[in-house]
Amino acid sequence: MPEELSSSAQKVQAALKELGYDYQVQEMPSATRTAPEAAATLGCQVDQIVKSLIFRTKHSGQAVLVAASGSNRVNEKALAARLGEPLERATPEFVRQQTGYAIGGVPPLGYANPVLAFIDEDLLQYNRVYAAGGTPHTIFGLAPADLVKMTGGEVINIK
Numbered sequence: 001m002p003e004e005l006s007s008s009a010q011k012v013q014a015a016l017k018e019l020g021y022d023y024q025v026q027e028m029p030s031a032t033r034t035a036p037e038a039a040a041t042l043g044c045q046v047d048q049i050v051k052s053l054i055f056r057t058k059h060s061g062q063a064v065l066v067a068a069s070g071s072n073r074v075n076e077k078a079l080a081a082r083l084g085e086p087l088e089r090a091t092p093e094f095v096r097q098q099t100g101y102a103i104g105g106v107p108p109l110g111y112a113n114p115v116l117a118f119i120d121e122d123l124l125q126y127n128r129v130y131a132a133g134g135t136p137h138t139i140f141g142l143a144p145a146d147l148v149k150m151t152g153g154e155v156i157n158i159k
Contacts, residue, residue, distance in 0.1 A: 005025055005027060005133075005138065006027075006134070006135050006138070008100075008101060008102075008105060008134035008135050008138075009025045009027070009133045009134040009135055009138040010025075010134075011100065011110050011134055012025050012107045012109070012110050012133045012134040012138070012140070013025045013133075014110070015107075015109050015110030016109070016110075016140070016150075019109070019150050021142070021146060021150065023140045023141065023142050023146075024140060025133035025134065025138050025139070025140045026133065026138060026139060026140065027137055027138055028041050028042075028137050028138065028139060029041070030137075031136050031137060032132065032136060032137060032138070032139050033104035033105070033136040034104075035049040035051055035070030035071065036070075038070070038130060038132075038139060039070060041139075042130055042139065044130065045070075046070040046071045047069045047070050047071050047072075047122065047123075047126070048069075048070065048123075048126050048128065048129050048130055049069070049070030049129070049130055049131075050067050050068070050069070050070070050108060050123060050129050050130060050131040050132075050147065051066075051067070051068045051069070051070055051072075052065060052066075052067055052106040052107060052108045052131065052132060053065070053066045053067075053068055053074060054090045054094070054095045054098065054099060054106065054115070055074075055076070055079070055087045055088065055089065055090055056087070056088050056089075056090045056091075056094055057083060057085050057086070057087060057088075058085055058086040058087065058088050059085045059086070060085060062115075062116060063090070063094070063098040063099070063111075063113065063114075063115040063116070064079075064083070064087065064115060064116045064117075064118070065108065065111075065115045065116070065117040065118065065151065065153070066079070066117075066118050066120070066158060067108045067117065067118070067119045067120060067123065067131075067147060067151060067153060068120045068123075068158055069120045069122040069123050072120055072122060072158055072159055073158075073159070074158045074159075075158060075159055078158075079118070079156075079158070082156070083116070097112070097113075098111065098112060098113045098115060099111045099112060099113075099115070100112035101132075101134055102135075104132075104135075104136040105132045105133070105134050105135040105136045105137075105138065106132055107131055107132050107133055107134050107140075108131050108132075108147060108150070108151050109150050109151060110134075117151040117152055117153030117154070118153050118154050118155075118156050118158065119144075119147060119148050119151065119153040119154065119155045119156070120155075120156070120157075120158045121155050121156060121157050121158075122158075123144045123147065124144045124145070124148075124155065125144075126144060127143070128141050128142070128143065128144075129141070129142060129143075129144050129147065130142075131147070
């Protein structure tokens with residue numbers, strides 16, 4: 001593992017520390033951009049990978065984080081109904097502007113701007129899950145209960 005993390009991964013590590021967590025962001029030898037890549041690299045189930053998906057509400061322009069289990073798809077219509085306005089997929093530029101990170105390495109915390117957060121209830125069945133650490137080659141493991149606390153997210157059925 002390299003001694004120095006990239007600036008994006010350092011931001012995630014600093015955000016974890018600031019919130020009182022001692023989880024360590026790790027540089028991985030191969031890409032962890034997608035849930036299957038991350039699971040293969042870590043030797044865990046795809047379902048243990050936290051996909052930090054960013055959506056944009058159509059009318060108010062609010063950024064919405066859905067921390068989804070690696071194999072699950074978000075039911076966007078159900079989430080839009082819960083929010084009271086339509087959702088749209090965020091552009092890469094919107095994701096970077098709102099979070100400070102590029103798609104493929106978006107962590108579930110340490111964002112440039114506040115977001116509404118939702119956590120996939122399926123993640124809570126595991127003792128440990130793994131989230132992006134700010135780049136397509138960095139991850140950190142954590143307890144699902146801490147994911148809920150650090151994001152301030154509401155636990156929901158995303159399917």
